[in-house]
Amino acid sequence: MAIDFQAEVTKRRDAMMADLLALLRINSERADHLADAQHPFGPGPVQALETFLALAERDGYQTRNIDNYAGHFEYGQGDEVLGIFAHLDVVPAGSGWETDPYEPVLKDGKLYARGASDDKGPTMACYYALKIIKELELPVSKKVRFIVGTDEESGWADMDYYFEHSGVEKPDFGFSPDAEFPIINGEKGNITQYLHFSGSNGSDFVLHSFEGGLRENMVPESATAVFSAKKARFAEIETELSQFAAKNDLRTELTQDNDLFTITVTGKSAHGMSPQAGINGATYLASFLSRFSFAGAARDYLNLAGCILHLDYYGEKTGVAYTDTKMGALTMNPGIFRFDAASDDNTIALNFRFPQGTSSETIYQQLTKLQGPERVTVSKHLHEPHYVPPTDSLVSTLLNVYEKQTGLKGDEQIIGGGTFGRLLERGVAYGAMFPGYENTMHQANEFADVEDLYRAAAIYAEAIYELIK
Missing domain, CATH: 3.40.630.10 (Zn peptidases)
Incomplete structure (x- = not known):
């Protein structure tokens, strides 16, 4: 028929x-x-x-x-x-x-x-x-x-x-x-693992909050940080942020209320399976802030997000990289960032798409070796x-x-x-x-x-x- x-x-x-x-x-x-x-x-x-x-x-x-x-x-x-x-x-x-x-x-x-x-x-x-x-x-x-x-x-x-x-x-x-x-x-395979940070947060710069990302399987389009610094630093921060934004094709916003500063960085969202197709506003913001003298948990959080996770689409700096001849390379999307100075549990959610030949357990063991996080936890939603x-x-x-x-x-x-x-x-x-x-x-x-x-x-x-x- x-x-x-x-x-x-x-x-x-x-x-x-x-x-x-x-x-x-x-x-x-x-x-x-x-x-x-x-x-x-x-x-x-x-x-x-x-x-x-x-x-x-x-x-x-x-x-x-x-x-x-x-x-x-x-x-x-x-x-x-x-x-x-x-x-x-x-x-x-x-x-x-x-x-x-x-x-x-x-x-x-x-x-x-x-x-x-x-x-x-x-x-x-x-x-x-x-x-x-x-x-x-x-x-x-x-x-x-x-x-x-x-x-x-x-x-x-x-x-x-x-x-x-x-x-x-x-x-x-x-x-x-x-x-x-x-x-x-x-x-x-698909698994999300979480990096946890806690500890003191005090220096010339104090991070009050850092938020970015809507879902683990989305590249964070934007992120916002609120921090304290001497208000006289505004002109310096404004100039450096403008240069940083121009260099990396980002949209940024900076506001000041006495010693309190708020910065928002906007990139481009994408599907978490292809983090290289997006512009991660959160890791770019962390990369910018990591140049300043934050201390304790804030320093560890920003340095890891801005220096290790930033642009590390295939987990090379993180130490989890793996490529299978049929399924291709592992990818990593830092999808959700939550930092609150009043909390003793600040997190970064990393969503991994991994080929045959590696595993969630292998990824977990490598993440526990990172400097900064006090512990790593794993989502119960594992897809092999x-x-x-x-x-x-x-x-x-x-x-x-x-x-x-x-x-x-x-x-x-x-x-x-x-x-x-x-x-x-x-x-x-x-x-x-x-x-x-x-x-x-x-x-x-x-x-x-x-x-x-x-x-x-x-x-x-x-x-x-x-x-x-």
Whole structure:
């Protein structure tokens, strides 16, 4: 049976866009301060989940909401289950947007909104792909379970809860529409480790606070430090900061209130898997401040952040560097900085994407050797490296569909990012970004190319059908 999936998508373009815009208007950032028993990650993720499941019910699916952590609906019958894993939560919008991140804007063929490319746009493209199969009543021999989570951008507590409480077994194989074409069949390991500092803080310069970063998996766009020094030093600090900003292409702000100084440094956010693609405002600020005569815990904190962690994308100065011939190099993102002079526990969160051949324990042992931190702790959310070989029929089928629809060669790819594809032993990530696409995930002015979303929907439709027919 020859089916023109691109033509089928074209018939549904307006409906798909309308549903996507409704989803994008929901601020589904995790908000722990608003969390309760009915809203495990805050009200926004729940609203997005309920909205998505309502779309599925409108289109004739029976849905399940697993206590507002995650939900699913199913299509087809068969002993084998294809899992499609997507997520409706988003990283914080942050600053630097030219438009309202939660009021989608279409401009020059691009759809600007937080979540447009990660992951609401691809989720909707995949949803409409399955909708096409359902509406055409194509014959299938397997079941599809479409699963949506609400905590992918944080600790994946949504999926932990889902598999513990849903009463369903994991799908036999599947994919997540949350990355790139032609395919992501390998993902590095992912772990966050924390450096802890305490001790006295007194000298000619006294650091009162240092804050930067929104999430561990985002390069901190900006950071702010408040410190004391003799007010006569203002002109000197102002001149040096101006020179530092010009040299490093940074935006800076300096204010003074008698002996109290406040400096903000603004760089550029990026996905934590590619720290080299961003400009870490926090390590740049620490690099600037480390030239002054801070003492004790403040000196240790600023020196480590500004002299060791600064620009150390691959962990070379930190001593954790490792490269695997297949998976590539370990990367390190110093993602969250919190220093308060009144606290005896000041921290730096380091997010690592590590290949096979090294481990979280190896990284931990090396970090304990650093000068300055009094201790190191490790997040409980560890993801080991994941790989599905090209010989697997899942991988080969998805690559064949991609090649057929695009005319481009499909090769395996391994990334530092983590997707729900790794939830399954036979799980991969598949689209929706195409080769050469500008990746704005986790950045200000995130966008999705509208035509690419429609192209992806057609690829997803044929791919799903080939996997379950």
